[in-house]
Amino acid sequence: MTDAADRLQARFEQRAARAEALAETPSSGVEPLRFAAGLFRAQARAASGVLQEHGRRGLSGTLEEDLPRVEGALRSVLRFLAESGPLALRDGATSRAAEPPELFAARLRTAWRGGPEERQDFVSHAVLRAYAEALVHAGVELDRPREPGSGRCPACGAPPSISFRRSMPGSDGAARFLGCGLCGTEWQTNRIRCPSCGETDPQRLPGWQSEAFPVARVEACETCQRYVKSVDLSLDGLAVPEVDELRSLSLDLWAVERGYVRLEPGLAGV
Ligand SMILES: [Zn+2]
Numbered sequence: 001m002t003d004a005a006d007r008l009q010a011r012f013e014q015r016a017a018r019a020e021a022l023a024e025t026p027s028s029g030v031e032p033l034r035f036a037a038g039l040f041r042a043q044a045r046a047a048s049g050v051l052q053e054h055g056r057r058g059l060s061g062t063l064e065e066d067l068p069r070v071e072g073a074l075r076s077v078l079r080f081l082a083e084s085g086p087l088a089l090r091d092g093a094t095s096r097a098a099e100p101p102e103l104f105a106a107r108l109r110t111a112w113r114g115g116p117e118e119r120q121d122f123v124s125h126a127v128l129r130a131y132a133e134a135l136v137h138a139g140v141e142l143d144r145p146r147e148p149g150s151g152r153c154p155a156c157g158a159p160p161s162i163s164f165r166r167s168m169p170g171s172d173g174a175a176r177f178l179g180c181g182l183c184g185t186e187w188q189t190n191r192i193r194c195p196s197c198g199e200t201d202p203q204r205l206p207g208w209q210s211e212a213f214p215v216a217r218v219e220a221c222e223t224c225q226r227y228v229k230s231v232d233l234s235l236d237g238l239a240v241p242e243v244d245e246l247r248s249l250s251l252d253l254w255a256v257e258r259g260y261v262r263l264e265p266g267l268a269g270v
């Protein structure tokens with residue numbers, strides 16, 4: 001369990017370090033990057049607390065059963081949001097932290113079991129990330145309802161929050177991956193396919209790039225009007241997709257103005 005805890009901690013730390021490094025360079029998105037760094041550190045501590053509980057008595061992957069044991073660890077993410085989150089989240093997180101345990105549990109259950117609308121609950125999502133990613137690292141199956149659709153996370157069933165391209169040894173061009181914002185799983189997928197509706201006609205899958213940050217792009221679908229943000233790791237091998245996309249939030253605004261809806265929000269809540 002120690003190895004798993006170390007690996008998990010290292011993953012969160014790598015994201016936090018990348019966010020801190022990007023926040024030092026003059027660019028847009030400094031505030032979301034600083035917030036992301038703090039959130040990843042808070043989630044790192046919470047996730048290793050969850051793994052310790054797994055080491056002690058085992059976890060089932062069913063939130064209702066596990067929550068009494070992991071609640072203390074998960075509440076530390078809530079405290080971070082209440083003390084250091086963006087102003088827009090701070091008040092909400094503060095009042096949540098003061099709510100009775102039954103209500104805390106009920107809100108998490110709703111976000112865990114619910115569909116897209118419930119996942120817009122950013123606070124619950126940030127808290128559950130630590131639990132979900134710890135389960136994945138412990139090799140425990142996540143007990144969540146699976147939504148229909150081919151582009152869903154193989155570990156937890158949520159839609160991807162990010163897409164990225166990476167050069168693969170021995171192959172031409174970059175391979176495409178999707179990343180889950182709920183449990184941190186990454187999986188390879190077809191280069192030309194909408195992860196929301198499965199559309200494969202390239203004419204209906206337009207993409208747009210930001211001139212200021214060419215590693216990021218919007219991958220949209222004209223059939224379902226959804227889009228995912230994509231980060232090209234073949235252009236910058238140090239990039240961490242869900243962190244680097246925070247530098248190009250203007251692309252999200254641009255896509256939303258054109259009537260597209262992001263399939264799953266990223267760390268800026270867009
Ligand atoms: Zn997942």
Ligand SMILES: [Zn+2]
Nearest residue numbers: 194197221224
């Ligand atoms: Zn689509």
